Amino acid sequence: MSLKRSKFNRYKVNSLIDVGRRVVLCHIFTIGTPSKSDATPLDKYLAGLPPNSTANYSRISSKEKKFNPNELQQIHNDATCTTFDVSLLWKAIKLACESVADYNDSNAWKTPSTRMEYYVTAIKDERNNSMHGVPEITTQEFLDTAAKLRKLFHDALGAAKIRYRRSDAELTAKIQEVNDEFYKVMLEVLGEDDLLMYCGPQLKQSLILETNKVLKEHFMNSLNLDPMSFLNDIKLHIHVQKVFTEIKVTRGRIRGEGESFKYENLVEVARSGPKPSEPQVLFVEGIAGSGKTTYVTLVTDEWLRDAKDRTITGLDYYDLLLRVQCRERKIISLYSLFENEMPDVFLKFRSLALPLVKQCKILILIDGLDECNEDSEKLIDDILTRMKTANGCTILFTSRPEGITRFISRVPHMYQVSYIELIGIPKSCRALFVRRYHEEIKQKIGDTQDTEKLVEKVHEVLKKEHFRLPLNMVFLTWIYIHDPSAITTTTTQTQLYYSTYKLCQQKLLDRLARHSATRSSDRRELEIRLKDPMETIQFESLLALWRSQLTLEAEAEDHIRISCKTHGIPHAELLSAFLTLKAKKTHLGIIGQYSAPHKGLQDFYAAMHIATHRKLGSTSATVKEVLQEALGKLDKGLRPLQNVLYHVAGLLHLPPSMVTQTVSEELLRTITREIVDMLYESGLRMRERWLDLVEDTRVNPTVLRRVAPYFAAQDKYEYVFTFNEIEEDVKETEGTNVEKKIDKQDQNIEEEKSKEKQTRNKGKIKTDGSNPSFPKKIKTVGIYDTRIDCSLPLILLLPPCEIKILLEQDPGPRMADLINATRHHFCISLLLSHHFRKPNPAGTSDQLLQHMLPRSKLLAFRGLLTESSLHLLPPSLRGIELAITDDDHAARTLSALHSVYHKLPVLSRLGIHVPVTKVASSSFIPVLPENKINNIHLHLSGVNEQLIGNACRVAEALQCPGGYQSLYLPRASLSSAGWQRLLEGLAEARVQVKQSINMKTNDENLAQLKIPAKDKLGCDVRFEQFLEW
Template identity: 35%
Template structure:
């Protein structure tokens, strides 16, 4: 043990010595150059002496002959290196005393007084070098730390004194000081090996890393920008101001579904296991996955004692945005998220982090591109042996199966599903957004008149998704009379799309006088052409599975805008967020779809427009025409197909029956998880219902787990069959479902309800009363 400690203590001496040979020497050289402004770079010191004025403020001509002499080694260095770059600290000190302008004479007290004079500071640095070179071969960590700090202070003060003496600028001082500090950090790391540091002062370094990482992470944005593509100003809102608890579903130890709210999401991890944890969180587009991670980040930055339980146990949180393209590895992520800590602890980061309780937030795995995919895989493989690490990953449901196959077996995987916002909280959610929007110029609404409509419409299944509630809030404030109690999701997007295009036209008329005098029909035609090009790009984005575009991927939109005379940036900014990113040859613009749900809708708009132009083409033919040689995976187009039902309704001529039937057939091939969802998306179209009934085999068990209204209508058209009811929460009205189930064989009813020890025989809860009026549940209600 003593020998091992001696090795570590010798390493500290080597560490200071190496700093002297590199950073300290470089800094003294810079000071000498400031003090000898009249020396030419390639001029030897001996040639410089020949032309040095006898009346110079330098000490050379006033020194005696012995002081003017250089030893053999020094003389050889000066003859071979005219720039003086190879001079060591001893030689630089001698040169400074002989040739620096405006310094004290050799015998002046300033060289030895130990004060703030430049002469004294340089002497102290030289003496410190001598102590290291000729003193003890070992020092302990405390002495090393003291010497390192002293060296940093001496160099900083010497730079300041030289700046004042030789009239250098503040900017130059700042740059030289920063170079010196970075140089010291790097040299200290290089000299003291990773193994030695980790074995000797692991806990100290860990504490410092955590503290400094927390400082770095304070700059992380915890603001959200709701519907910026509909607003004329950039409205960023503190996430806590608008965040509403969401529900999620997971399995308990017996495999039964349980419902929890988002405040418990971190606590679902099994913290008593010796395996790293991975929480696969699936949720539809717009279900609030990104907002949830922003809220988790905010509460952790605030100390982890807010509504999100369990965050206080984590030392670090790192977030990965899978839609970004500018990172390629875990190393890139650390360098980008923790720049100061990375600079100081580069080769120690991963060993230290593996000993920390660290939470990775991976946002939108379904939006991953080749770059972010590498980052995620790097994290998974690097931390698979770190039992204190936790990964919370969000994704749309369809991307989970492929991702699951890439998870290392070392992880303990937990699956949860975001169910959205509870019915009882939706009204307040919409109201909060309406209040926010009312603060914008020119936006007013009679909230009291809307309360009843909001309350009745929010109970519909598709309003569990926060994005749809935000759209509803914007619709309420912008066009309250268009809000319908039977509004489908596609109708909501159809309204939002029309509003975005309308606002685009208004901006064009205000900003471009030449367009203001154009015939309105002609302007509409040109904008429509540009929008079709944009929607085509959105379909290709769905095909290629990405939501982020680089400029060349939008070339078709750009050329269409140029040809029609419509400003391209106005079109792009109407639907996309624009971010400037660093590129190998400068900067590039990154365009991002704000929500995957909006991208799916725009892609559906393009398919619908092609169906209008090619009335004899099938949906499959239109999509395959865009796919080219890429094989068609019907599952990738599920949301597009659901939107097509609503879009077909808006054709000037009624869409042919076979088109509706084709959508149903394609959804069947995509293995749609809920026929009730399809019925609601089709707005209860009888052609669609009939087509669905034909696809359900006789004797198949019908599972009612969501979209109760749609299932109620579908069940009324089915022959008697076995039905299982598995509803994850309350619904506005169970009466239609009760009626539809009358002629079917109901084998089980499983209703998840947030209650504590209910008394079924005496309950006043209308939800349970409705169930008990149909079945004798008694004490079997759970």
């Protein structure tokens, strides 16, 4: 390692001070505790001091006797006390040594004198001053300091000799030992272990400063998003913060199980487990286009900002941030990563770099685990091995689900492992994303399309589930720019990819029409000549994907060039139309390599090779045989091709005008069944992905029939929103006496299920040796708005099973379909949020509830009911949320609740929504006649300045003796003063809120309400910025 002389002098001073610790202080402690044996730890020795001891420990307070955790660890690690640091040795001398000044006698311990106490403190202060002083000193300053330290150590030994009446010979020997140690330090060069021991903190801080300086310059070039650069000659370079809006994430300690939380806290949650100081692995998984790389880019950008300007929490915990792209090659170890990314820093610290890194709190972002190649796998294994004992290390992996499945067993057991799933952009933020992205495009390329017309056009389209993925909205925006009519509510995900592909082809044809080598040919002729070169790109994309490569090797580029030359196509035009040229750093310098603009597009290009393969339409060849012809033996299994097969299915079911290969209906059905089976074989298990497939193939009957058994057999946790509190209550009351009250109903339901199963087994869903069979037990299936078009036809094909229904929108238009699809199933959760949040007497939940009740053990209900339907609520109900429409409905609903609540023995949660604009408090009575439920939630919507008094009176009138668990105020329109008046009014009305008042607001000044809410009501205030009411 190359160090400046001035820095080296400082390190040598630290080594000299350690002589004072090892030789001087340890000697004073030893002769001052003559009765202590080397086998007795300090704390036990102190606890066993005899009554006649003069040690300070016997005379000081309990607080002064305490050791901190770091001190206790040193004490328990070394009973001899010889390895204690300077501060602990100083403390030990003050506490344990006989015949020293009083513990709190500052005059003796701190005032310069010839007393032993002063010398002991002076040695400790020298160490602290050196550790926190200037990092560099001149040679003369070093020599002066060495002389001063030598005298200090000699004087301390002399004072100890007098205090404890030791021999002259012992003093002479100790002084000689000090001189010998000084001589060694003065003459010898410090080794690596010595540098880390004596100078570790300074070296670590120097490494942090210099590494961050280099990496921050490097990271500045990676903060722009440009996934569609191949479509334009202009590089867009859109900064990540310009378009990022919101992303929905879930977390869990077990894969597939999770709860929603704010994306801003994603990094912080890694350290929220039971052992936050231990090394952590955080798997962030998401399907293609869900925003994984965008999130890593966002974290990197936040890291570059000052702590006060950061949105993402938890970053200030870390000293260093490293970033790894799994698609990169040639870097196989953490050592070579440092050497490649920070050559100057590496040259300075050399072999000390990694030991120092392990002492830092470090966040390592590893992007694209599913894109690993042989080199990056070695790099990741090396990182995991080296950092497994590094406390304060967090390794964040992003990957498609299949990448994590393959890799998870390789994580050493020392790591605390968490799982995060990127779901995508919430519906409420999708229009904002499109608006921001299009505005950025307009600034870069001068597009004349009106952004608000675009947002208006795609408003309904964006509600489709596949538009939760940011990449799909990017495609949608570009397609709209070139052909607004191409976007409809039936546009599937594969159609987006296909339209983008065709857009690339059309822009290429436009360029070829102007190119000197091809402008003499008409457009149709150019299309024919392009066919083989484009097929070569598709074939090479499939090969690269199989080899875990995103970039094309030189041989693949040569194949494309040869094909272009054969057909008279300028290869540079073709390559730039479908691929991007990326600079890559190698030992030979910077070289350019072509790659797909996004791995999702590489998957699509590969799928095009299969879907348009001549053999599929003209022979009885199977998809697997087409793959084997291209790839040879499929010895890796089908997992790497899962997304490719997904696109193949979508391509084969595009509108006929888009299909490039003529396939008979019977053959198409055969191919479809094979692809569905291959998807299952590839590891596709999540129900969400099966629904994606059904949607992308336009609810094709063959797909539905083949998918149904796989959908039913899914072995992953199906997350469907429900009342979290109810789910906990279910666990807590399981098996209690209260269950006996509904045993009879349970028995009837099970008997009905059995009969229904026998009937259905005789129906059209049959299984034989060639078809997948339904499992004996099907886990609960969820039905919700964004999937209703594809889930209802699928549920019709399932054997009887439990279902949960969550509908945010008005179910009216689909009520008949919903009733028909669920007629054989057993509903345990019916949550009709539209009826609850926007109650209208003309649209109640009665019909659907009455349809479900005869067959179901309903646990949770949310909606709008009439008085007669309230009397039908089953005794199995554990949670209910009801809406009120007006005064008359309030009176009838509350009266009915009073009469039926005793028939609901396991009811543990009650929610009431009252639109304060439509009611008067005079019509209200407490929600229940007795305080039997402690978990009551009140929603008061539409509160404005004029309705504050009414809202307070309603809350007072509805209140049971135990008060409310929480109070929600959606659609409120209040000033800061209005919020204050509302809190005061609630307090005057003696409204009790045990947990929190929840407001929908973006007013940051309202944080000041937390204190009065706590003082007046005893509860917290929470601000729900994205509450979708």
